[in-house]
Amino acid sequence: MKKFAFTLLLLLFVLVIPEHGQAAAGTNKIFLDGRELTAGQDVPVENVNNSVMVPLRMIAENLGYKVDWNQKSKTVTIEQQGKTIKLIVDQTAASVDDKTVILQTAPLLRGGTTLVPIRFIGEQFGLTVTWDNVQKIVNLITPEAAGNNTGNDGNAGDGGTSVVVPPSETTNGLAMVNGLSFNENRLTIAMDGSSVPKVSKITGPDRIVIDLPNATFSDLFGTGQVLDPNLNGSLAVTDYPDVSGIRYSLYSTSPYTVRFVIDLNHAKNYSVEVTGDSSKLVVIDLNAQSTEDTATLPGNNGRKLVVLDAGHGAKDSGAVGVTGKYEKNFNLAIVLKAAELLKKENNIDVVLTRSDDTFLELKDRAAMANNLKADLFISVHANSSGSSAASGTETYYQRADSKAFANVMHKYLVQATGLSDRGVRYGNFHVIRETTMPAVLLEAGYLSNKKDESQLFTESLQNKVAESIVKGIKEYLGL
Incomplete structure (x- = not known):
């Protein structure tokens, strides 16, 4: 159990060493409770910008946690005892249980081997991490062996990591x-x-x-x-x-x-x-x-206020199409086009929950519309299914006072996409459940369907969908 608990600890640490700006390879050693870790060390341990970087394979073969490597996204996922750590090669932004962490030194590739900063994982999983600058040794000590685990000592520096x-x-x-x-x-x-x-x-x-x-x-x-x-x-x-x-x-x-x-x-x-x-x-x-x-x-000038929500964003890509296209990009493209059209309407103000590739929690999207006392809320999405045959356009509502709005929006959306009509449906989605004004969620088509995906990412169809959103809003508001 002791060995198992330390496995994950080794994965993401950043250990500060007083040799600035160099990549000193092959001189640093790692000990776990007094035992040197050598298995899997095909690539030497390095000191990169004051961070001790170790081969991922070395960690995986010495410690017993679950490690997953995604070659396409160059993402390392480490799981143990309910905790999940994710880090990406050449990116200093990592996550622990979906909470963002900024690393001093990003993971990197050396000869086909992924190197990761050592100290961070030790701190996340309860290890005490110390640095012997004379012998160039990293010591990892389990909580049982250490007694009081501080996760740091006077020789280890500040760790180079900032949550x-x-x-x-x-x-x-x-x-x-x-x-x-x-x-x-x-x-x-x-x-x-x-x-x-x-x-x-x-x-x-x-x-x-x-x-x-x-x-x-x-x-x-x-x-x-x-x-x-x-x-x-x-x-x-x-x-x-x-x-x-x-x-x-x-x-x-x-x-x-x-x-x-x-x-x-x-x-x-x-x-x-x-x-x-x-x-x-x-x-x-x-x-x-x-x-x-x-x-x-917005909304304080007698004009109607519409909040447009581009679903997903940043780390949340949404659905991934059959050719690798991201739903978040489709959603944002539609919302930006619709917003530009709405700006030309004298009786309508428009606010976007996001106008670029950023991430917002669902509760923040709903809160934005509620706090602004918006008249309408529209969340734009593209669908996905386990079956590549699924195709078509759907519109969702959750509250009874949103159904009439959903019917109007769906009429124009189906005309714009030209895809099969899958109807207006009830859906218990957070953003249309927790908003207090008429709210709909639009599913323009299925990214899991090759034909749908190819059409959704054309300029002409996106322009039509944006125009359909404006038409639906104007009809429902009687403008």
Whole structure:
């Protein structure tokens, strides 16, 4: 049992060694409870950028956990005693039980062998990891042998690994920032918990600073946005002449404060709107004429507000087609096209749950629509089946007050796809169950069907589907 428990520990660790910037191969050794691990060491252990990297095969053959290697995606999956770790070659973003972790050094390939950072796994599975810099030895000690397991010692450095959120014992009671988006000249920040934003306008250069006190980043944030090991990141902004970019960081830990900075090309007014209870949206609207102007916020101007949801995103690809195409890309393409068309409608405002390849939890998608008090919610998807013969278009509703909306949307969607009509159906999907306005989930076609997939990824069909969404919305709203 002892040996079995240590198996997984060896997989993902990052051990800091005071030899910076070098790849020193062949001189480092690994000991588990005093026994040197050598089996499977076809490629030498390396010190890469202060991280001890070991062959995956060496770990798999010495320790007893389940290891899976996906050649196509270059993903390593390690499972033991209910815990799952995933890491990808050449990517510093890894996950532990679907929680994002940022590694100092990404896994890499050497002569067809995958090398992984050693320290991280040891910490995840309870091993004590120490480094003997004189003899160049990594010591892994099981909890039974170590007594008090600290997962670190004075010679091991900081491990080179940063979990996207601070330890849970330090974040109790803090608001959790889950994600952000920028579209229609509005910055929208999604968070859970209580935090009152402090917003200020600064010159030299021009920028707007948004501080969220008593807050930190949640593990969800790192799945959709970039966070470096110091919990800093940025969002590129294009096609908006007022804004050059957006930066964000865990600005302080005493007290905890998350800061967003909108870098402006010139001075700009703004308004601030906070909606929701436990799940909140903070909207910084650069369309405002003054800080008191809320009429420019979506739905506050007498126009109808529609929320478009592109299903899946980022790490969640959704269905994978017969030729390897991802559902998430189809969904986003449709939503972006439909949004551009809706912007031309004088009586409709549109908000997107995501406008790029980011990940949002289902509850955050529903909360966004509810907090904004949207009039309609539409989630766009493509289907999949275990049978390659399955084909056609479906529309789902969950609540009775959504059925009429589903009937209208389905009529136009079937016309647009030209695929077989599989009808309007009841479906207990989270985003159409937990929203409070008429809500539908559209399944345009089946990616598991070669013919459907080939059509869904054509520009002409995507344009037709986007147009059908606008037609359905307008008919249902009587516009």
